[in-house]
Amino acid sequence: MSIKMWVRGWILLIALANLTACQHGMQPVAFHDDGYPSKLSDWHVVEARDGMLQMNQGVVPYELNTPLFTDYAHKLRTIWMPKSTSAKYNPTDTFDFPVGTIISKTFFYPLPKDGARHATDVARTYDTSRDFAGPGQGLELANIHLIETRLLVRRKDGWVAIPYVWNADQTDAMLARTGDVQALTLVGDDGERENFNYVVPDQSQCVSCHAHDWTTRALQPIGPKARHLNRSYPYADGDENELVHLTRVGYLTGAPAPADAPRNANWMDTHASFDARARAYLDINCGHCHNPKGAANTTGLTLDISTPEDRHIGICKPPTAAGQGTGDHLFDIVPGHPDDSIVPYRLGSAEPGTMMPEIGRSTVHKEGLALIKAWIAAQSGDCVVLH
């Protein structure tokens, strides 16, 4: 049996399974080609059932090598496509997804381990071991607090972003086109507490990041690119590279072997170079605006992965419109001098008008900031002013 036939047979099996049984009693995934359904559960992508946030049949979870920082929230990302459709691989850009694709991203926090706590306390931790019920399974609701689920839906005329906010009972998430603000307290592994406003973006703010090109203003998913997905994921039937897995289940065509696909570093991987880690971090946190066509192409500063490591990425570059965001520093990056550089100054601020990214967080990502500082500290060169 050729591989192609084997894949076809596999798809057939999945299709049959879809027909004969519902996953966890869920209705089949419903793609709405118009409007804004009032509840997340109207889509049947992820649902709170039996103490878990369950993923429906055909809903495939994925992670990114280096994710966007969102106030230390943990995230469950999923992708679903209609039967017999698949995305086309692209080595640099977002994959070309078929009409009907639904991408979901659920933002949640593990609960602090201590018994005594306030209802608005959430854990600040990188430990994900209590999040999932098991490999390839849904989230264990007893251990987490669900905040919001954002959907990106590929309709005939393009992608649409639809935000949902989880109710207090954690039974469903409700449409929140104008976003939400929730006062929460991060509780560190060491017990340290930090009050902050968790901000659910409004629908228009979704576009701020997802419109990769501010002239066409068309939305795009940011994560599903080869360099972010070229990594392993613990699926129910074992660990597998995400590009391989998506190809195997029929969701992706044209992908090369993982070794031949680009791969961003994991920003926390201490075996990788500062350079690779910092560039991956800047790519996912800044590159959606700071690219040649994005919202921040007014600044002359580009931070996506393809940017050469020169003035374009900020080396000795005078700021253009930073305003009070300069922090009295003269250049975006002064090699060897992170504390004289604007980029870490703005990453280290949580004040609107000063902080970068402009939206999407209310707290400072200490570990991310430390990485960028270390990266700049290791650079050489000088910004001697000419007269």
Place this chain on the structure above:
Amino acid sequence: MRKIHILMALSLLLPACGHQENAAQSQNDASFESKLEQRLLDAKPGSVIDIPAGHYTLKRGLSLRTNGVTIRGAGMDKTVLSFKGQIVGPEGLLVNADDFTIENLAIEDTMGDALKINQGRNITIHGLRIEWTDGPKSTNGAYGLYPVKTQNVLVEDSVVIGASDAGIYVGQSNTIVVRRNRAEQNVAGIEIENSVNADVYDNTATKNTGGILVFNMPNLSQAGHATRVFHNKVFANNTANFARKGAAVASVPAGSGVVVNSNDKVEIFDNDVADNQTANVIISSYFSTNYYNKLGVAADYNPYPKGIYVYSNRFKGGGNSPDGLALKTLKAAVYGINGSFPDVLWDGYVDPKDQASSPSPDDRICIQDANGVLDADGPHGYKNPTTDTKPFQCSLPKLPPVALNPEPKV
């Protein structure tokens, strides 16, 4: 008497609270905010979003992404959107859309820029008031009215007060009219940057650090040229520079009237320029900003102002108390302790290409009807300044007026 005691006690308590908590938002304001946001989301081409008179406190920046929308208040002192205590920003209103009109309302105290229009054609801003109500502070938002990468832009009959960078800042745009505005107590009153074909007229710029600026910055999508600054009142722009270091305008000395930096084809005429204590007109190069360095500036960037034509202005006073030790020393050396800089100060940087052979006639700096020009000799640290006006006695072809197309309907 008792009341006074209580007030005193309260006023003593206030500073002791330390970190200022964000003011609570009333139920009414919260519901106004979410309704307004919903209207912006639901707007269709042709929609008019009327905002009735009232003072509204908003916690989150607004945004609009639909073409052909008009936002209209009941007047710049009647409809007030206050962002004091804003928690989500950075702007007051961010627009990424064509055929946009906004008129007759006020935006106050935004953490970042008040109104930013990023990429759009046919933009009309009419009768707005933008204000940071605590006066000039470096923590104020950077820009008041900020169209960037826009085409066919009209900014008129508006007032901007307190921006920590530029009050009205049109950047990387084409075909621009800025008229009948008042810019006060900003670092830069009005700034045209990396823009092509701009007319700036009938404006009043006073009490800023610099009144009207025409700049070209490096590393951007286009180099600016062809700006006419005429029939403005630019007086007493002597507010100490309160921009944070690193910002382009942080290099502007307090007491600057009209400043051209590294831009080309700028015509300055028929203005009333008075009492700007560094100089009524400054013509300078990017070298004088102290940011020029080899690694950080694109090699094709041209830092030399070329084709600058200053004539028929009415100058009065000014130049008597320049900002900063270097300029004070220069003034004293050339004009004496009680003397003044002349109407026009030029930093003296010349394109090396033009030093060998004289510049092409259209690239010259021509100055008429001024009481003098000082070539400050910036390249040599002001060592050999000269006051000879002969090199500037020339004229340049006049620029055509800017014609907005289509004409705005306001």
